[in-house]
Amino acid sequence: xxxxxxxxxxxxxxxxxxxxxxxxxxxxxxxxxxxxxxxxxxxxxxxxxxxxxxxxxxxxxxxxxxxxxxxxxxxxxxxxxxxxxxxxxxxxxxxxxxxxxxxxxxxxxxxxxxxxxxxx
Amino acid sequence: xxxxxxxxxxxxxxxxxxxxxxxxxxxxxxxxxxxxxxxxxxxxxxxxxxxxxxxxxxxxxxxxxxxxxxxxxxxxxxxxxxxxxxxxxxxxxxxxxxxxxxxxxxxxxxxxxxxxxxxx
Numbered sequence: 001x002x003x004x005x006x007x008x009x010x011x012x013x014x015x016x017x018x019x020x021x022x023x024x025x026x027x028x029x030x031x032x033x034x035x036x037x038x039x040x041x042x043x044x045x046x047x048x049x050x051x052x053x054x055x056x057x058x059x060x061x062x063x064x065x066x067x068x069x070x071x072x073x074x075x076x077x078x079x080x081x082x083x084x085x086x087x088x089x090x091x092x093x094x095x096x097x098x099x100x101x102x103x104x105x106x107x108x109x110x111x112x113x114x115x116x117x118x119x120x
Numbered sequence: 121x122x123x124x125x126x127x128x129x130x131x132x133x134x135x136x137x138x139x140x141x142x143x144x145x146x147x148x149x150x151x152x153x154x155x156x157x158x159x160x161x162x163x164x165x166x167x168x169x170x171x172x173x174x175x176x177x178x179x180x181x182x183x184x185x186x187x188x189x190x191x192x193x194x195x196x197x198x199x200x201x202x203x204x205x206x207x208x209x210x211x212x213x214x215x216x217x218x219x220x221x222x223x224x225x226x227x228x229x230x231x232x233x234x235x236x237x238x239x240x
Contacts, residue, residue: 008148009166013140020133027224028128046129094224099223104147104214 008103012096014089016062021055023048026090029065035081056080064089129224132216134209136182141167141175146210149185155201176200184209
C-alpha cells in the first residue's frame with residue numbers, strides 16, 4: 001500500500017453536523033444569513049415539528065445554532081440562526097465533504113461510461 | 121418563502137452509505153476497483169478489526185459490498201469489493217453530496233472574507 005494510513009478516514013466529518021437531518025438544518029441556515037423562522041426551516045428540511053425541535057436542541061447544545069424568541073403578525077415566533085462558531089465549524093466540515101467528493105470523482109472518471117448505467 | 125418545500129431535505133443521502141465509517145469504506149473501495157484486502161481497508165479507513173467487520177456486514181447485507189475469501193502468501197485473506205449495484209448507489213449518493221456542497225458554497229461566496237476567519 002503506497003497510500004498513507006487513514007487516507008480515507010475523514011475524521012473531520014463531525015458527527016453532530018454529519019447526521020442527515022442536522023446537515024439539512026445547517027445548510028438551510030447557512031444559506032439564510034438573516035435566520036429562518038421555525039416553520040420555514042421545518043418546511044425547507046421536510047421535518048416534523050418534533051424532529052426539528054430535537055435536532056435544534058442538539059445543535060444548540062453544541063453551540064452551533066441559536067434560537068431567538070420574538071413575534072411576528074402578533075404571534076410568538078422562533079427565529080433560528082447559525083452562531084459565528086457554528087458557521088466556522090460548518091465551513092470546516094464542508095471542506096472535508098468536498099474532499100470526499102473529489103476522492104470519489106476520481107473513481108467516476110475511471111469508469112468507462114459504457115460500463116456505468118448511472119452515467120449513460 | 122419562495123423556495124420549494126423540502127429544498128434542503130437531501131432525501132438521497134441514504135443512511136446506510138452516509139454513516140461516516142461506511143462512507144470511508146465505500147470511498148476506499150470505489151477508488152480501488154480491483155478490491156482491497158481487509159487489512160489494507162482497515163488501515164485506509166483508520167478502523168479497528170471489530171468496527172470494520174461490523175460495518176462490512178451492514179454493507180454486505182444491503183448488497184453494496186461483497187467479500188471473497190482467498191489466500192495470499194500462504195495465509196487466508198479476505199478481499200472486499202463494491203458490487204455493481206453498490207457502485208451505482210454510491211454514485212447516486214455522491215450526486216446528492218455534490219448538491220449539498222454546491223448549496224453551501226453559495227453561502228461561503230456570500231461571506232466577505234474579512235468577516236470570515238475560516239477563509240482569511
